[in-house]
Amino acid sequence: MLDYALLDALAxxxxxxxxxxxxxxxxxxxxAVSQRVKLLEERVGSVLxxxxxxxxxxxxxxxxxxxxxxxxxxxxELNGRLPAQPGALxxxxxxxxxxxxxxxxxxxxxxxxxxxxxxxxxLLDLVIDDQDHTAERIRDxxxxxxxxxxxxxxxxxxxxxxxxxxxxxxxxxxxxxxxxADGVTRESLRHTPCIDFNxxxxxxxxxxxxxxxxxxxxxxxxxxxxxxxxxxxxxxLGWGMCPERMIAAQLASGxxxxxxxxKPIDVDLYWQSWRLSIGWLDDFGAVLRKRxxxxxx
Numbered sequence: 486m487l488d489y490a491l492l493d494a495l496a497x498x499x500x501x502x503x504x505x506x507x508x509x510x511x512x513x514x515x516x517a518v519s520q521r522v523k524l525l526e527e528r529v530g531s532v533l534x535x536x537x538x539x540x541x542x543x544x545x546x547x548x549x550x551x552x553x554x555x556x557x558x559x560x561x562e563l564n565g566r567l568p569a570q571p572g573a574l575x576x577x578x579x580x581x582x583x584x585x586x587x588x589x590x591x592x593x594x595x596x597x598x599x600x601x602x603x604x605x606x607x608l609l610d611l612v613i614d615d616q617d618h619t620a621e622r623i624r625d626x627x628x629x630x631x632x633x634x635x636x637x638x639x640x641x642x643x644x645x646x647x648x649x650x651x652x653x654x655x656x657x658x659x660x661x662x663x664x665x666a667d668g669v670t671r672e673s674l675r676h677t678p679c680i681d682f683n684x685x686x687x688x689x690x691x692x693x694x695x696x697x698x699x700x701x702x703x704x705x706x707x708x709x710x711x712x713x714x715x716x717x718x719x720x721x722l723g724w725g726m727c728p729e730r731m732i733a734a735q736l737a738s739g740x741x742x743x744x745x746x747x748k749p750i751d752v753d754l755y756w757q758s759w760r761l762s763i764g765w766l767d768d769f770g771a772v773l774r775k776r777x778x779x780x781x782x
Contacts, residue, residue: 490521493553494522495553496549498522499541499550500582502539503539546625553626554582579607581765581769583611583630584627585613585632586613588616588711591728593780594632597777612627614685615683617635620635623642630759634752634754634755636755638760642757642759645755645770646754647756647773647777647781648781648782649753650730650752651728651729652752653726654743655743657742659721665677669696670697671696671701674693675701675702677704679725681708683709715732730780751782758770
């Protein structure tokens, strides 16, 4: 028989990547969390957490985390359906932990899901990661759903296409005149400052490969902030790939210009969530798929 106090400790450590932060959530000491995880590992006979910065689940730990999160959602759904009894404690709002890329959050995702969350009194717990890596979060059991570029379902999950985000290579007019006066070529791209969101961001490399059919290593600015990334392009720090929906106003005003018109990078996005039928999660996915069609191609 599984001990859910131990499972809750494991899930909290994986969710937060830290024994200290897990202890804060559970209102116990880090030592107590460590003891619970260790006891669970002894009972299961397997290491469940790779200790580090951050702590991550092993394969066995991820399976147990997914089970724990599912039980928590099922309990929240059941509590929401039970008639309220006089004097009963008010149950906390259920929370959905979703992995999603920063560009989606900044352009369409919040608009798509906010009405549902307000109506159903659902809390969002967003985990921000690159769209090529969000599937890892559902694979390791730390989220219940993910917006991802991975079409193939993670084991135990289902995958549905949401639509396509279009990215344009843009820079300021002065930047283009200075660095690309003779065109966007292999040589000009090799020596021109580029803006990357973080080391996981492959969009700029994809654009350069498309234009030059070569692997280039230009000077890089690292700006892991959506608004800051966009501002850096406007201010002439470098060029970067920006979501078309996000930069419509800057293109219209002339603050930004396309470097290579007609050569966008299109990114297909999918919604992956647990295959197990859970009312709130299923409803959330259905609304997300419907509303995404209004925002994505």
